Amino acid sequence: MLTTIRNAWKIPELRRKLLFTLVIILLYRIGNVIPVPGVNVQQMSLMFSQQLSNTIFGLFDMMSGSAFSQATIFALSIQPYINASIIIQLLTIAIPALERLSKEGGEEGKKKLTKITRYTTVGLGVLMGFAYYIMLSNYNSQYSNMLLTSTGFLTALVIILTFTAGSTLVMWLGDQISEHGIGNGISMILFANIIARIPSGIITPIFNNLKSNFGGFWYWALLLIVAMLAIIVFIVFVSQAERRIPVQYAKRVVGRKVYGGQNTHLPIKVNMSGVMPIIFAQSIASLPATICAFGGWTSNWAYKHMFTSTSVIYTVIYLILIVGFSYFYATIQYNPVEVANNLKKNGGFIPGFRPGRPTADFIRKVINKVTLFGAIYLGIIAVLPVLLGTIMSNTRFSFGGTSIIIVVSVALETVAAIEAQMLMRNYSGFLEK
Structure with missing residues (x-):
């Protein structure tokens, strides 16, 4: 990533775009x-x-x-x-x-x-x-x-x-x-907001808690840093993972030319819904606590033991909602019947399945399996900060699964956008340098 940004800085046009992005983010942070x-x-x-x-x-x-x-x-x-x-x-x-x-x-x-x-x-x-x-x-x-x-x-x-x-x-x-x-503007602003919260929302509470409640401060701090890096690597791996369904296209003779006959694949991303299930699930799961806060009922037993983000009931509801919204977004984003019809119109088929309804049923089955894995992945990432805060004497962090996935996803998208800009300008060998 750093190598890509350094090489992009050498190109005047990309350097102007990078500076423009930084200036806009600076103006936003001032406001x-x-x-x-x-x-x-x-x-x-x-x-x-x-x-x-x-x-x-x-x-x-x-x-x-x-x-x-x-x-x-x-x-x-x-x-x-x-x-x-x-x-x-x-x-x-x-x-x-x-x-x-x-x-x-x-x-x-x-x-x-x-x-x-x-x-x-x-x-x-x-x-x-x-x-x-x-x-x-x-x-x-x-x-x-x-x-x-x-x-x-x-x-x-x-x-x-x-x-x-x-x-x-x-x-x-x-x-x-x-x-x-460079990149999507709304995503870049989100990225800047979350990065700005890291010193006060992540580093300070974690290290203060380790220093006051655990022996061997540096040992635990090093272990925590390794765990955070492992989570980031896991997010990157799943964000780029996809299930590839093999597709073959039949040969067609048009005049004296032969078209088709190639083998390709139909990519289905493991986490096709991105961070939206977590945002929706957190909004609904936090609704009772929000109502209690507006009504001034923050001192009752239900608020403390059921509605706060560290309670077991909240965590279970949170996980169920994440799984439900993951399937909801997969349903509205990917239509197996439409994909099967497009394959049939273009002379494509999945080996072992007849075109039409059998192909649509197979694609739907694959999507359901992949979505389940993606929902479990989102649930783990979303609940991990809650569990970490509970283990560390109910320390509350101002970050969660939403912020972690947004930061990693925006970083990957920005690097991909920079590389695409460099490829358009025929900048050879930038990946090797």
């Missing part, structure tokens, strides 16, 4: 620490750590690089855009007009869907900004009216519009990286 007018940042951070860190807002805070818990102008970060993208993606399956735009509209159809997604992002930004202000108002009285430095309609309007403008600006910054920089 991430500018507070919203009318909010006491210190009291907000204290309230968040005491009341909301175990709820779904803990996930929002991680994905915003601590901006959500500090009420900065980028507190909503890219959450409105991600939610809008998911909503439009699901509506594309349910609404025929949107489905025609995505499949038959070509480049113009994609532009229309992008415009719809952006408008939806602005609408969700207003809605989430309003919800954030309502949350501040509800907790303001518990903290001696110190969360909000002023109240009233004008203050509410400024806070809501600032949050909305911040989320819209983040969407624009991500588009600029995608258009003029």
